[in-house]
Amino acid sequence: MLETPARLLRLLSLLQMHRDWSGTELAERLGVTTRTVRRDIDRLRELGYPVHAWKGPVGGYRLGVGASLPPLLLDDEEAVAVTVGLHTTAAGQVAGVEEASLRALTKIEQVLPSRLRHQVAALKGAVVAMSPGNGPTVEAAALTAISLAIRAGELLRFDYVSHHETESRRGVEPHRLVCWGRRWYLVGWDIARADWRTFRVDRIRLRMPNGPRFAHREPPDGDVAAYLRRTMGFEMWPLRARLRVHASAADVTARVNGIVTPVDDHTCLLELAVDSFDPVVFVMSMLDADFEVESPPELVQHIRKLSTRFAGAVVQDRPNTQDRPAQG
CATH class of the missing domain: 3.30.70 (Alpha-Beta Plaits)
Structure with a gap:
């Protein structure tokens, strides 16, 4: 049987898999009794992890959303993916996240085991991250605001500058954000034009507050990716x-x-x-x-x-x- 600290880490790793676990399942995975699982769950709660439990024949445990970010456990593949992703983001197109990405990258690389450092170093040495140069950048705050409006189903109001430098005011039901090449786009239902439209985020100037809530429509062409493959090349070029x-x-x-x-x-x-x-x-x-x-x-x-x-x-x-x- 694992010692208590190692067992707690293993238990936390299982709970972070975003699924419901019964006490019996956790006990079998950890090689302990269900009573020990209950005690370990209490220890995790004392450390600040919001573990929810419910009783009954289908009772069990689930890791909830906390008020603050607790330490995360990553397996080898996840650690490499996050490190390389942060390395790429630090040289990316989203303004305002480069410094935060570098701070997070430094913290992760400091605790990587040597076997994973070799993998990350190999990937970083083989991959060239192209800098955006004079290309357009978007503010992280704008992406966050649009994402929250999509999730909440709130109408976006913004000023927009077209390819031909024509300014207009739009009311749009936001559907999805898309990163295509070196640019970010918003796909949404334009209220005034009664049709789907695609907007470059770097040409959007948001107006607050957002408009009323709306019910999300079925995506265009039944799938946003299919819609973009059909229209992106035409709506984005003059x-x-x-x-x-x-x-x-x-x-x-x-x-x-x-x-x-x-x-x-x-x-x-x-x-x-x-x-x-x-x-x-x-x-x-x-x-x-x-x-x-x-x-x-x-x-x-x-x-x-x-x-x-x-x-x-x-x-x-x-x-x-x-x-x-x-x-x-």
Whole structure:
């Protein structure tokens, strides 16, 4: 049988698994009697751990939420995951958490066993954490406020700046926060537009207090991830391109991330959203299929300019300087 301190740590580890335990189950896991389990539960309560108990044939124990954060027990995999996660967060996109992440990282690394320090050091040495550079950052307070509104089902009021620098005031039923690439987005139901919308959090200026409570709607497309895969590329970029491609919709869909609409077995319409027309040219050259530009006219002009430039780079009669005889 484990000594009392070791047994208490083992008991605490079991309770932190976020499930209900019967006294019999805990006793079997610890190799003690149910009476010893009851005494150990009382000791944990004296240390500040809120362990709830209930009687009856389905009685048992559950670790509750405390007024303060008690010490946590992490297994090896959890300790490595938390350490690497904090290391990445310290160089991340959320303003105001870098210092706290470094403090927590220092505390955890100081108590890591040597076998886990080697794992963490290997991961840190192999992984490059890209700094955000001049990219947008979001305030931790904004993410927290939005998260609390989502959980409470409270309407968010905020001022928003669009891609085109247009300012507007929004009333939105927040649904989910999404971290996509280097940016944070809010997915929610826009009251005035009566439709789902996606907002960049760094362009949101919250207005307090929140609005009235609401009942959460079914997510768009039945799943937020599916909705974002369908719409993110278009709502987040200022330019649109529409092309008629002489290839099957299945072939184009397999190679291009855009909206593809079949016309017939050998033709489809491709819609792309970009911040410049250069990616469109690159995509079409990679696709290796005939196409016509349907819109916008600016894309036609851009392709004409590039075709003139490329034609000038492949003049057939240009002499090869490597074949000239050496001058003597």
